[in-house]
Amino acid sequence: MIVEQIWTANAYRNFNYLIACAETGEALAVDPLDHEKCLATAKAKGWTITQILNTHEHRDHTGGNAAMVAATRAKVLAHVNARDKIPGMDRGLKAGDVIKIGKTAELECLDTPGHTMAHICLRAHGDHPALFCGDTLFNAGAGNCHNGGHPAELYQTFASQLAKLPDNTLVYPGHDYIARNLAFTLDREPDNAKAKAMLPKMESQDPGHALVTTLAMEKEINTFFRLTSPSVIKRLCEAFPDLGEHPDPKTVFLKLRELRNKW
Numbered sequence: 009m010i011v012e013q014i015w016t017a018n019a020y021r022n023f024n025y026l027i028a029c030a031e032t033g034e035a036l037a038v039d040p041l042d043h044e045k046c047l048a049t050a051k052a053k054g055w056t057i058t059q060i061l062n063t064h065e066h067r068d069h070t071g072g073n074a075a076m077v078a079a080t081r082a083k084v085l086a087h088v089n090a091r092d093k094i095p096g097m098d099r100g101l102k103a104g105d106v107i108k109i110g111k112t113a114e115l116e117c118l119d120t121p122g123h124t125m126a127h128i129c130l131r132a133h134g135d136h137p138a139l140f141c142g143d144t145l146f147n148a149g150a151g152n153c154h155n156g157g158h159p160a161e162l163y164q165t166f167a168s169q170l171a172k173l174p175d176n177t178l179v180y181p182g183h184d185y186i187a188r189n190l191a192f193t194l195d196r197e198p199d200n201a202k203a204k205a206m207l208p209k210m211e212s213q214d215p216g217h218a219l220v221t222t223l224a225m226e227k228e229i230n231t232f233f234r235l236t237s238p239s240v241i242k243r244l245c246e247a248f249p250d251l252g253e254h255p256d257p258k259t260v261f262l263k264l265r266e267l268r269n270k271w
């Protein structure tokens with residue numbers, strides 16, 4: 009399996025992806041908003057795009073579908089409950105479904121509600137585990153719940169699915185928000201040395217050659233995985249004095265999500 013991260017350089021800071029079979033050159037395009045860049049990349053690599061996967065129904069993820077289908081006749085795949093929101097869907101996906109790309113690449117569908125209620129993350133198993141997580145998990149952050157989502161569902165997705173993936177899982181999110189998210193981590197946990205060391209590097213990184221984090225790194229720098237950190241809880245109690253000394257992780261997550269909205 010070969011992964012190509014495509015930086016769109018648009019105002020929303022979207023990342024698109026091509027995932028290809030090394031043997032046949034068949035490729036799946038993830039959220040190919042910038043269809044021109046995706047098509048140019050596929051052409052340069054000698055790949056054929058046969059499938060499109062939308063992680064969820066938002067326009068900045070589906071807006072390239074029509075042009076991509078016109079150019080490639082690729083099949084459109086998305087969460088089964090996105091059918092009435094994404095025109096021209098060919099395959100509705102549920103938890104545990106497998107997407108095959110060519111002969112050698114295979115992805116497992118995770119049903120990951122929270123950012124929206126029809127959100128799919130793709131998981132690659134094997135020697136190089138990876139997660140294509142759309143707007144559910146970002147580098148050092150979590151998706152918002154403003155447009156059709158629910159914070160409690162997002163917490164469940166983090167706690168019961170994402171946190172349990174192997175530590176060496178590579179994280180491929182739908183947007184480049186790492187610098188701003190690290191700044192939020194430091195606002196919530198000023199003594200987080202890893203986040204402090206990373207922030208200046210990430211502020212000056214070229215998103216065209218972005219750092220790919222692992223889940224182990226996320227557990228160190230992502231506030232939404234650090235729900236039992238004493239300094240996160242201590243800071244949170246300053247904002248919410250009624251929280252008590254030992255708030256449960258779900259309450260911490262929901263308060264952090266609330267603060268991030270206003271931040």
Ligand SMILES: [Zn+2]
Pocket residue numbers: 064066123143
């Ligand atoms: Zn979205």
